[in-house]
Amino acid sequence: MREHSLRAWIAHLPVVGIVAVPAIVVPAILWARITYAGLHPNADPRSYLTISRAISDPLVGEPFAFWVTIAAVILWTSVHVILWMFIAEHPRRPALPPTRDRIARALWPVMWVTMTATCVGMVMLSHYRLGGDPATNRLHMLGSYVFFAGQATTILLAAIYHSLVAPARAAVETAFFPARWRARTGYAVLCAAVLYGVVFKVKSMDLGAATPWIITAYVELETILILVFLAYLAAFFVDVSRFLDARSGRRAVAVPDATANEAAALDPIA
Numbered sequence: 001m002r003e004h005s006l007r008a009w010i011a012h013l014p015v016v017g018i019v020a021v022p023a024i025v026v027p028a029i030l031w032a033r034i035t036y037a038g039l040h041p042n043a044d045p046r047s048y049l050t051i052s053r054a055i056s057d058p059l060v061g062e063p064f065a066f067w068v069t070i071a072a073v074i075l076w077t078s079v080h081v082i083l084w085m086f087i088a089e090h091p092r093r094p095a096l097p098p099t100r101d102r103i104a105r106a107l108w109p110v111m112w113v114t115m116t117a118t119c120v121g122m123v124m125l126s127h128y129r130l131g132g133d134p135a136t137n138r139l140h141m142l143g144s145y146v147f148f149a150g151q152a153t154t155i156l157l158a159a160i161y162h163s164l165v166a167p168a169r170a171a172v173e174t175a176f177f178p179a180r181w182r183a184r185t186g187y188a189v190l191c192a193a194v195l196y197g198v199v200f201k202v203k204s205m206d207l208g209a210a211t212p213w214i215i216t217a218y219v220e221l222e223t224i225l226i227l228v229f230l231a232y233l234a235a236f237f238v239d240v241s242r243f244l245d246a247r248s249g250r251r252a253v254a255v256p257d258a259t260a261n262e263a264a265a266l267d268p269i270a
Contacts (some may be wrong), residue, residue: 014242018237022230024071027053029223032064048203048219054145056131065126072122075233079115079154082236083108085243086161091168104164107157121147151229152193159186176238179194185232192228196221 029051036043043049055061059077093101124143128136157204159182166179173179196218203218205211 014076015081015237015241017074018082018240019234021071021075021078021225022234024067024074024156025230026227028064028067028071030227032060033223041102045200048215050219050222052125052130052140056129058129061126061129065129068126069123072108072119075122076116076119078233080112081240081244082233083111083115085240086158087180088243088247089169091165095168096165100168101162107161111154111157111161114150114157117146118150118154121145121150148193148196148225152190155186155189155229155232159190162186176242177235182235185235189228189232192225196225 032051032054033049036057037049039057039059055064090096090104091101096104121143125140125147126143126220128139128143130140131138162179162183166183169175169179177185199214199218199221203214207214
């Protein structure tokens, strides 16, 4: 019994990871910005107090890099379980038309690549920080671009995937975060990422009296967008918990098929 409990606890570690990543990253970001402001009260006001600027001070950047690297490893592991859940609960033919099925299946490896890139970007931007030599600055910016683009692309692909499978899942949908809402929320997150991208591009333009407001929006949107990314991840917590319970034989998961009777006859964890 004790051995079974230990195996079950280990099996559910990725669920803990889904909430551990926000629990690590959010305080790290807030701590970095607050600490940098405290260490540099007379900093040039023309230098935006972004996360990149905050971690440029080694006293801030070194601890930040340590915790963000841990979060990146946890994120990479946890996302594998979310992707595993997508694959295991994928609607079976003919519930899903062949074309939709092929496109949906093709998205799985692409999501893996973009999420892996996101985690690599997290490590790069935290270990290569502004204020060093030009090569280090370039690597930091590359890591930042890879992180934001990778995360936004992963969520977009997840939204497209769930748009494709949502009609087939509707009849047997029992998820806490159902397919239609995974899609709709994913598109909303993408809109937030596009808004950030627009503000990023216009922040350097001379917009007169609006310029300080644009700069403030840019700085705050950076943190808000990361929080939105993490909130989308955390939304899978309940469903991943249920999925892992099903894999351990404690709960059944409905898998869409041609008819409700056939779906009921399927082994949910096969």
